[in-house]
Amino acid sequence: MGVGALDHERRRIAPPVLVKGSDARWSPDGTRILYFADGEPKGTQIFVRWMDAEGASSQVTRLTETPTDGKWAPTVRRSPS
Amino acid sequence: MLVPDSTLWNISLPKPPEGAKWTPAPRVVDDLHYRQDKVGFMQQGFTHLFLAPSDGGTARALTSGRWHVGARFDGLTFGAGYDWTPDGRTIVFDGLRDSTWDRQYQVSRIYTLDVASGVIRALVSRPGCGTTPPSPRRAHRRIHRVRLLGPHAPHVGPVDGGARRLWATRCVADFGPRSGQPALGPGRQGRLLHGPGSRLDQRPVRRPFGRLRDVTQGRSRFAHLAGTHAGRCRRAQRSRARPRRGTDRSAPGASSTRVTAVNDDVLASKRLARVEEVWYTRAAGRGAGLARQAAGVRSGTEVSFDPRDPRRPVLDVHVGFSYMFQNFAATVTWCSTPIRAVAPGTATHSRTPSTTIIRDPTTTI
Numbered sequence: 216m217g218v219g220a221l222d223h224e225r226r227r228i229a230p231p232v233l234v235k236g237s238d239a240r241w242s243p244d245g246t247r248i249l250y251f252a253d254g255e256p257k258g259t260q261i262f263v264r265w266m267d268a269e270g271a272s273s274q275v276t277r278l279t280e281t282p283t284d285g286k287w288a289p290t291v292r293r294s295p296s
Numbered sequence: 297m298l299v300p301d302s303t304l305w306n307i308s309l310p311k312p313p314e315g316a317k318w319t320p321a322p323r324v325v326d327d328l329h330y331r332q333d334k335v336g337f338m339q340q341g342f343t344h345l346f347l348a349p350s351d352g353g354t355a356r357a358l359t360s361g362r363w364h365v366g367a368r369f370d371g372l373t374f375g376a377g378y379d380w381t382p383d384g385r386t387i388v389f390d391g392l393r394d395s396t397w398d399r400q401y402q403v404s405r406i407y408t409l410d411v412a413s414g415v416i417r418a419l420v421s422r423p424g425c426g427t428t429p430p431s432p433r434r435a436h437r438r439i440h441r442v443r444l445l446g447p448h449a450p451h452v453g454p455v456d457g458g459a460r461r462l463w464a465t466r467c468v469a470d471f472g473p474r475s476g477q478p479a480l481g482p483g484r485q486g487r488l489l490h491g492p493g494s495r496l497d498q499r500p501v502r503r504p505f506g507r508l509r510d511v512t513q514g515r516s517r518f519a520h521l522a523g524t525h526a527g528r529c530r531r532a533q534r535s536r537a538r539p540r541r542g543t544d545r546s547a548p549g550a551s552s553t554r555v556t557a558v559n560d561d562v563l564a565s566k567r568l569a570r571v572e573e574v575w576y577t578r579a580a581g582r583g584a585g586l587a588r589q590a591a592g593v594r595s596g597t598e599v600s601f602d603p604r605d606p607r608r609p610v611l612d613v614h615v616g617f618s619y620m621f622q623n624f625a626a627t628v629t630w631c632s633t634p635i636r637a638v639a640p641g642t643a644t645h646s647r648t649p650s651t652t653i654i655r656d657p658t659t660t661i
Contacts, residue, residue, distance in 0.1 A: 282348075
């Protein structure tokens with residue numbers, strides 16, 4: 216499953232796929248998305264992708280259990296899992 | 297995230313011969329609820345909240361103990377309901393912070409967690425059983441959730457009421473059964489979006505038992521309601537001829553706009569049959585023939601039709617996801633034209649039992 220961005224004004228999906236993952240959530244300031252994808256050491260992990268031209272993505276958890284339902288804190292700096 | 301916790305099989309056995317592969321140790325079950333539909337054996341452990349830095353680092357446990365974050369329906373897990381307060385200092389969550397949770401039927405409470413100190417405080421004095429997570433909102437520092445204290449009824453109250461007095465819940469609506477899951481819209485009005493089966497309604501939460509007002513027309517089913525500050529509501533909508541799709545609607549009074557195109561590629565080469573539902577109140581006895589609702593089919597009602605009728609009856613059998621959806625198991629519909637091609641999962645002829653909706657077109661919300 217891929218994470219895409221819905222362009223509401225143009226009524227289309229653009230671009231088709233940003234990254235491979237699921238359950239994407241915008242950060243409160245709109246600069247990043249949080250999403251879930253397979254990572255290290257095993258299974259599902261939480262990733263953060265910058266929503267700029269470079270689109271750098273990094274794995275922010277290294278959990279042995281599967282995180283679920285991550286949400287950004289309003290202060291942007293942390294996300295619970 | 298689940299924190300594993302299980303009773304180990306501690307009977308000592310001889311060491312296996314070198315190179316031998318033994319079967320895993322038996323699973324020791326000491327919980328009353330240990331399996332779930334579509335899951336099988338539930339994972340052994342407890343669901344708790346963790347805080348992870350968004351720039352990487354070790355996740356910190358915010359809650360711990362032999363209890364679960366997340367309201368449970370008879371021990372069954374449906375995720376953890378929680379949300380941040382707008383100031384980022386507090387997390388409001390539901391669950392049952394009690395080691396006897398496994399023996400309590402449909403009981404949960406709402407708690408506040410001070411993120412800095414880790415102090416957890418029960419926010420509501422009376423337990424209930426929630427189906428939607430608590431939702432803190434900035435405007436009035438109120439939270440909203442559905443609690444099964446009597447009918448399905450959302451309650452609102454201040455998040456920080458614990459120090460002065462326990463939160464006094466206030467029922468703001470009474471939707472009755474089959475209400476679906478409401479969502480709290482943002483803004484000072486705090487309008488409550490609500491999808492009772494086939495319509496979408498909204499009402500101000502500050503007006504206890506205020507009148508409902510339809511913001512959509514026609515038959516469709518809604519899920520995942522959300523509101524915007526501009527008064528628009530977003531929802532996933534499913535109709536008879538189309539699978540789930542996202543729609544955007546300015547409420548009330550404007551038309552819906554479709555914003556996603558799920559399965560359009562699949563349906564592009566398909567010609568869907570026109571579906572006509574036949575609804576009428578069944579006369580006494582068996583003379584009427586066609587059942588009004590799926591329940592008639594399920595209960596063995598004889599379904600008959602006039603062979604001279606050019607319309608063709610179609611028995612649409614739904615394989616229920618679980619026992620609770622078996623009321624949608626079968627519906628008889630009539631098609632005026634033969635079905636030439638039907639893509640799987642695209643024609644849904646069932647609907648929920650009718651729900652009484654109080655409407656007053658003169659109400660302004």
